Amino acid sequence: MRYSGFKVLKEALTGHKGWQPAWRDPAPKAHYDFVVVGGGGHGLATAHYLAKVFGRSSVAVLEKGWIGGGNVGRNTTIIRSNYLLDGNEPFYEFSMKLWEGLEQDFNFNAMVSQRGVLNLCHTDAQRDAFRRRGNAMRLNGVDAELLDTEGVRRMAPFLNFDSARFPIKGGLLQPRGGTVRHDAVAWGYARGADSRGVDIIQNCEVTGFRIENGKCLGVDTTRGFIGAGKVGVAVAGSSGRVMAMAGINRLPIESHVLQAFVSEGLKPLLPGVITYGAGHFYVSQSDKGGLVFGGDIDGYNSYAQRGNLPVVEDVCEGGMSLMPMIGRARLLRMWGGIMDMSMDGSPIIDRTDIDGLYFNGGWCYGGFKATPASGWCFAHLLATDRPHETATAYRFDRFRKGLMIDEKGMGAQPNLH
Amino acid sequence: MIIPHPLLGPRDSQEFTYLGDADLIDRPDWQAENAADRFYEYLYLRDNPAGEHRELWFHEQGDRSWLVVTRDTVTHEISKVELARDVARARGRSK
Numbered sequence: 001m002r003y004s005g006f007k008v009l010k011e012a013l014t015g016h017k018g019w020q021p022a023w024r025d026p027a028p029k030a031h032y033d034f035v036v037v038g039g040g041g042h043g044l045a046t047a048h049y050l051a052k053v054f055g056r057s058s059v060a061v062l063e064k065g066w067i068g069g070g071n072v073g074r075n076t077t078i079i080r081s082n083y084l085l086d087g088n089e090p091f092y093e094f095s096m097k098l099w100e101g102l103e104q105d106f107n108f109n110a111m112v113s114q115r116g117v118l119n120l121c122h123t124d125a126q127r128d129a130f131r132r133r134g135n136a137m138r139l140n141g142v143d144a145e146l147l148d149t150e151g152v153r154r155m156a157p158f159l160n161f162d163s164a165r166f167p168i169k170g171g172l173l174q175p176r177g178g179t180v181r182h183d184a185v186a187w188g189y190a191r192g193a194d195s196r197g198v199d200i201i202q203n204c205e206v207t208g209f210r211i212e213n214g215k216c217l218g219v220d221t222t223r224g225f226i227g228a229g230k231v232g233v234a235v236a237g238s239s240g241r242v243m244a245m246a247g248i249n250r251l252p253i254e255s256h257v258l259q260a261f262v263s264e265g266l267k268p269l270l271p272g273v274i275t276y277g278a279g280h281f282y283v284s285q286s287d288k289g290g291l292v293f294g295g296d297i298d299g300y301n302s303y304a305q306r307g308n309l310p311v312v313e314d315v316c317e318g319g320m321s322l323m324p325m326i327g328r329a330r331l332l333r334m335w336g337g338i339m340d341m342s343m344d345g346s347p348i349i350d351r352t353d354i355d356g357l358y359f360n361g362g363w364c365y366g367g368f369k370a371t372p373a374s375g376w377c378f379a380h381l382l383a384t385d386r387p388h389e390t391a392t393a394y395r396f397d398r399f400r401k402g403l404m405i406d407e408k409g410m411g412a413q414p415n416l417h
Numbered sequence: 418m419i420i421p422h423p424l425l426g427p428r429d430s431q432e433f434t435y436l437g438d439a440d441l442i443d444r445p446d447w448q449a450e451n452a453a454d455r456f457y458e459y460l461y462l463r464d465n466p467a468g469e470h471r472e473l474w475f476h477e478q479g480d481r482s483w484l485v486v487t488r489d490t491v492t493h494e495i496s497k498v499e500l501a502r503d504v505a506r507a508r509g510r511s512k
């Protein structure tokens with residue numbers, strides 16, 4: 001079944017009887033060439049590209065709950081490729097290019113909307129830093145524009161320009177950045193993978209790894225043992241727990257909770273994504289009209305999928321200080337997701353010391369925008385045993401070797417990245 | 418979250434800053450033969466358990482003491498709070 005305008009019209013006229021489930025619900029087979037653990041965005045994208053780009057069809061994705069129930073369905077949907085460092089920028093731009101063709105690729109409306117990402121600056125030093133970042137982006141062929149105060153005012157006249165403490169001095173705009181409907185990304189990849197023969201197996205929790213003589217032979221699950229040629233783990237906030245089952249007890253990762261907030265639906269208000277430079281606050285408006293916003297992680301190790309009130313207060317203060325009109329909107333919903341915060345704020349896509357066991361994680365709270373490239377690069381590594389050219393820096397051993405990719409320059413302190 | 422401070426009684430967690438795993442108390446000996454390996458593990462590798470976690474909190478907006486808090490990372494329940502000083506001394510540290 002393909003989705004198209006014609007199909008929508010036809011179904012409207014024939015009582016919507018011709019729609020089919022977007023993916024099958026298969027029982028697990030005894031063995032697959034590739035088993036991907038975790039049915040989040042990254043796991044599903046990995047399976048999609050394994051099948052589509054690398055021509056492998058003996059692939060299963062094992063998800064302990066339902067697909068889209070993890071961070072892929074909990075994030076604030078922002079995509080951008082405005083990174084400073086060489087290890088990151090080509091990777092995130094690769095991801096941006098994949099977003100640009102994604103809906104055609106998997107024939108699903110993910111509402112990819114390049115409405116622009118504007119980072120505001122409030123001091124001269126911050127503007128210098130943004131100029132440097134913008135130049136680094138341009139050197140990598142990425143779009144970046146430095147706006148002055150008037151430029152920002154033309155885009156977003158409602159901001160608090162006259163704040164005595166944090167006046168808006170300008171901003172760095174990436175016009176190609178924007179938002180994507182997050183759960184449609186999970187569904188689209190699931191559909192794309194499924195249509196190429198990948199088995200997406202939900203309610204199937206991995207409970208152990210069968211490892212003999214240093215080689216991973218498969219996984220124990222709540223639905224029995226599943227043999228595998230290669231196992232790729234992409235479980236985001238559960239990275240520590242899952243890798244411990246394989247005897248890898250300590251990772252350069254801590255799990256932390258990040259909260260997100262949505263207001264009641266409002267008429268179109270925000271031109272794109274806006275981030276505050278004097279506090280941690282970012283906001284965009286969904287197509288339903290809700291203001292979607294967030295800020296810092298709560299700051300202590302957590303697996304609770306719910307946050308505490310101090311951060312709620314902090315985020316709302318940021319919002320009030322940046323755009324006071326937000327105080328008139330009522331908060332509708334808020335929730336939390338567990339993030340795999342790495343020691344330098346950058347991810348890992350690498351093999352492990354166990355033959356046949358591969359790892360993808362450490363995405364911190366910026367892994368949604370990475371979903372397409374992460375999936376592609378992980379599929380590349382699984383299929384060819386070599387890292388993709390944009391992901392060569394995302395190795396486990398960079399910490400031992402002192403080759404950190406620390407965008408924020410915070411050091412080995414996960415709650416500060 | 419309320420942290421029961423051993424000297425000051427119940428305090429709001431907002432008065433504290435968080436550092437991380439209490440193992441950070443055991444800074445490796447920089448002169449040891451395997452110092453490079455030990456510092457790599459000390460700086461970059463974490464247990465990251467779902468459940469009981471011993472962690473360092475600094476009472477920045479209070480008496481500026483370091484505490485070792487035993488907290489459940491799934492329920493946020495705090496079961497034990499000690500002065501980090503006492504924990505370090507019990508492990509044989511002099512200061």
Ligand SMILES: Cc1cc2nc3c(=O)[nH]c(=O)nc-3n(C[C@H](O)[C@H](O)[C@H](O)COP(=O)(O)OP(=O)(O)OC[C@H]3O[C@@H](n4cnc5c(N)ncnc54)[C@H](O)[C@@H]3O)c2cc1C
Nearest residue numbers: 038040041042064070071072075076078206337367368369
């Ligand atoms: C509130 C919030 C806001 C965010 N905002 C942004 C943003 O604006 N932009 C951005 O780029 N990023 C953002 N992120 C980060 C981004 O969402 C994550 O980095 C990314 O989604 C993680 O990859 P994933 O989609 O594969 O994770 P998940 O969707 O969490 O997938 C992991 C899956 O593994 C499954 N799993 C775990 N253990 C097992 C097991 N034992 N067996 C089988 N399956 C298992 C889980 O059930 C889960 O479905 C945000 C995150 C949060 C929480």
